[in-house]
Amino acid sequence: MPDVVSPVPATNRPGLLDGLDPEQRAAASAPRGPVCVLAGAGTGKTRTITHRIAHLIRSGHVSAGQVLAVTFTARAAGEMRNRLRALGVEGAQALTFHAAARRQLRYFWPRVIGDRMWDLVEGKLRLVGQAAHRVGLGTEPEVLRDLASEIEWSKASLISPDDYVAAAAREHRDPPASPQQIAEVYRAYEKFKNAAQVLDFDDLLLHTTAALEEHGEVAREFRDRYRCFIVDEYQDVTPLQQRLLDAWLGGRDDLTVVGDANQTIYSFGGASPRSLLEFTRRFPEATVVRLERDYRSTPQVVELANKVIGAARNRPAGSRLRLIGQRPKGPEPRFAEFEDEPTEAAAVAARIRNLLDAGVPASEIAVLYRINAQSESFEQALSDADIPYLVRGGERFFDRREVRQAMASLRTASADPPGGDLVTAVRSVLARVGLTQQPPAGGAARERWDALLALVEVAEELAATVEGAGMPRYVAELEQRAAAQHPPTVEGVTLASLHAAKGLEWDAVFLVGLAEGTLPILHAEGDQNAIEEERRLFYVGVTRAREHLWLSWSLSRHPGGRRNRRRSRFLYGLIPEHHPDARPTRGQSAKAGTKPRCRICERPLLDTMDIKLGRCRKCPSNLDADLLDRLREWRGSRAKELKVPAFVVFTDATLVAIAEQRPTDERELVAISGIGPSKVARFGDDVLAVVNDEQA
Known part of the structure; x- marks a missing residue:
């Protein structure tokens, strides 16, 4: 894809784009037409696209009612609406794909089907x-x-x-x-x-697409209404969503897409980064902007994230973003190995208690794991430590009994609001259903109190962004949030799967259970594409952390159980060499008096081929087949040039070892068994050039 475009002049409304960096400004102020924003984690993509919408509207290119912005979660859509409102934009639609399709289908159904719309199951x-x-x-x-x-x-x-x-x-x-x-x-x-005359969520997209593709008058009315489209998280579109987007566009090109192929983690559900990576093939005249300045995480977290994704195989050009940390220095990521899961969970709870005592809010701490079943040990450990927590994916906020009661009271009060400003009025109403001035000591009573306080914070946010907002406007905001399942923040440590954590961020993140068979998940073994998706999932977890990052694993599930687990292969090369849990370095086998050990499981290596590869044959190979082909092609050319047999340059086993370990400098190259200083002096630059070309 093309390099970063030069920033273009800002809108004639001074101030709107003043707070953006050069690349964000280039994206926000790009002219109408196809725009592709390749946005790394923490680079301010939501800020950029909401400013782009505001810029297009204020510059007169489009009216607010002609804008349709779509994303993949109700929370992300709600955040986009809040930011647009803060920029003074009212009337632009910011919805999930399914919410947008449901709204359109409900409108067009009588004309297309001629009956009441079927219920959604x-x-x-x-x-x-x-x-x-x-x-x-x-x-x-x-x-x-x-x-x-x-x-x-x-x-x-x-x-x-x-x-x-x-x-x-x-x-x-x-x-x-x-x-x-x-x-x-x-x-x-x-x-x-x-x-049964019911629809599922996929039917919303299918039927809306059919209505636009098969009914010309429906398509014309829709396209007259919406002229400008913005798609967030474009790396996660499915073929069905892309077809709906094409039906919306109807051959037009006023489209802005934002995405990061390094964060594609939903291919099991049909998502693919293909549309993002091939955007400029479809729109050769598209403006392309790369956002790589990371404002979320400390340089230490950013460096680790770059190492994680830099080890990925066969990265396409559109995914080669390298984050550049913009925040002040912070603590180094911490690694820890434990005998069993309960011990790991207790250590995490103790560390969280230290963070809470240091002033880090509980809502700014998350424990992330690969599968939901891993949460049990951590729920128990946090309960034992009397630390409040929320399991993301558990009971929905607006379904909680105390929240439903509060909403009913607020609706009643909106007809005859109490006196005073909005926040005072809301507190007055919620005091009748249990919101006291001081929080209860703990337990279920404290959880109910925190939920009611979160409703007050919504009122505070609304009052700060909408001048003169009263109780009816506030209740409408809550109704909209409830319909979109966009809950306010409730105080408590978040427990969530890595998939559920996508799009969120915290001051402190604990990535736990990082063992082979869990991350990467066992069923990914043998499928290199699935392994790479697991690596991207790990990358997503790392990039959720703003400042504190803890990575841990345990050797057995139960106390006293067999210590047969191995730390995740994704940790290889991340743990500092001086760390007590670091693996032996690649060159350790060359030291006097030491035995070569497997770089994955750390068992001693005895077989010559195993020593050459640096691993047991039973351990995962991580072979980069494409790199191996390129190395063989290079070896053949070099051998022909030198008029020697190919094995004289490097043996097949050495090439396999290089394709597995992918050295990035001469130190790592010479650490591979069978490659001495003379080989490095003669061929090292060429080999590293081939490897670096694969990792660029």
């Missing part, structure tokens, strides 16, 4: 269970969840039941039953759903 497991029973499959909850996921992947990938078997083979799917059975379940599910 929020949980599809009952219908999937009926379909599974008809096909003769089990109906246990975990089986139904797996079947539902496969149906969702198919619909998001625009794959029909008739095409599923071939598509599953082509995409190397690992379905929970035979492909033929999955296709039958999928077909039966669609029949049961249509007979």
Whole structure:
């Protein structure tokens, strides 16, 4: 993709773009037309695109009502709306793909279908269970969840039941039953759903796309209304979402996309960075801006993040962002190994207690793990330490009993609001349902109090951004947040999976359970693309931390259990050499009196080939096949030039070792068994050039 474009003059409204850095300003003030913003983690992409929307509106290029901005989570859409409101923009639509499609489908349904719109079924497991029973499959909850996921992947990938078997083979799917059975379940599910006259979430996108593609008058009305489109997290679009976006555009090119291929972590659901990476192929005249200045994390966290993603294989050009830390220096990331999970969890809780005592708010601390089942030990440890916590993905904020009661009281009060400013009025109403001046000591009472206080903070935020906002406007804001599931911040340590943490950030992040079989997950083994997605997931976790970052793993699950776990391969090369849990360095085997050890599991190496590779043959190879091909091509050319057999340059085993370990300098190259100083002097620059070309 092209290099960063030069900044263009700011809008004639002084001040709007003054707080942006040169690259952000270039993106925000780019002319109408296709714009691609390659935005690394923490580089201010939401700030950039909201300023771009405000700039286009204030410059007269488009009216607020003609703007449709879409993203992937209700929280992100809510944040975008809040920022637009703070910039004085009212009327621009900022929604998730599904919320936008639902709104459009509800409007066009009577004209396209001629009847009332079918209801939306929020949980599809009952219908999937009926379909599974008809096909003769089990109906246990975990089986139904797996079947539902496969149906969702198919619909998001625009794959029909008739095409599923071939598509599953082509995409190397690992379905929970035979492909033929999955296709039958999928077909039966669609029949049961249509007979009940209900829609699932994917249907919202499918039917909206069909309405625009098949009904010219519907498409014309929509395209007359919306002229400017912004898509956030563009690396996560599915084929279905891209088709809907194309239907929205209708051949036009007033489109701004923002994304980071390094954060593609939803391919299991059909997401692909292809649309982002091929944007300039589709729009050759597009403006491309790269945002690499990281304002979120300390340089220490940024350096670690760059190492994590820099080890990725076969990175396409559009993903080669290297973050540049902009914050003052902070503490070094901490690594820790423990005998078992409870010990690890207790140590994390103790460290969190230290952070709380040092003044870090509980809501600015997160414990992140690969799978939800890992949360149990940490929930217990935090409870034992009397530390409040919230499990992200648990009970929804607006579904909590005390919040529902508070909302009912606020709705009633909005008809005849108490006196005083908005915040005082809200406090007065919430005092009737349990908001005291001082918080309770702890436990469930404190959790209820924190939830009510969070509603007050929404009022404070609204009063600060909307002049003269009163109780009716505040209640409308809460209703909108409830509908979008955009809850306010509640005090408590966050427990969340790495997938659920996408788009969030905290002052302190604990990445726990970093062991082989968990990260990368066991079922990714043998699939290099899946392994690389696991690496990107790890990268997402690292980049959630602003200042404090803790990385830990345990050698067994239970106290006294077998210590048969190995730390994640992704930690290799990250742990400082002086750290007590660091692996032996690559050159350690050359030291007098030491035995070469596996760089992954640390067991002694005895076999000559194992020593050459620097690992046991049973340990994951991490072989970069594309790099190996390039090394062989280089070796062949060099051998021909020198008129010697190819093995004289380097043996096959040495090339494999290089393709696995990917040395970045002469020190790391000479540390590979079989490569001495003379080989480095003769071929080192060439080899490193080949390796660095692969990692650029």
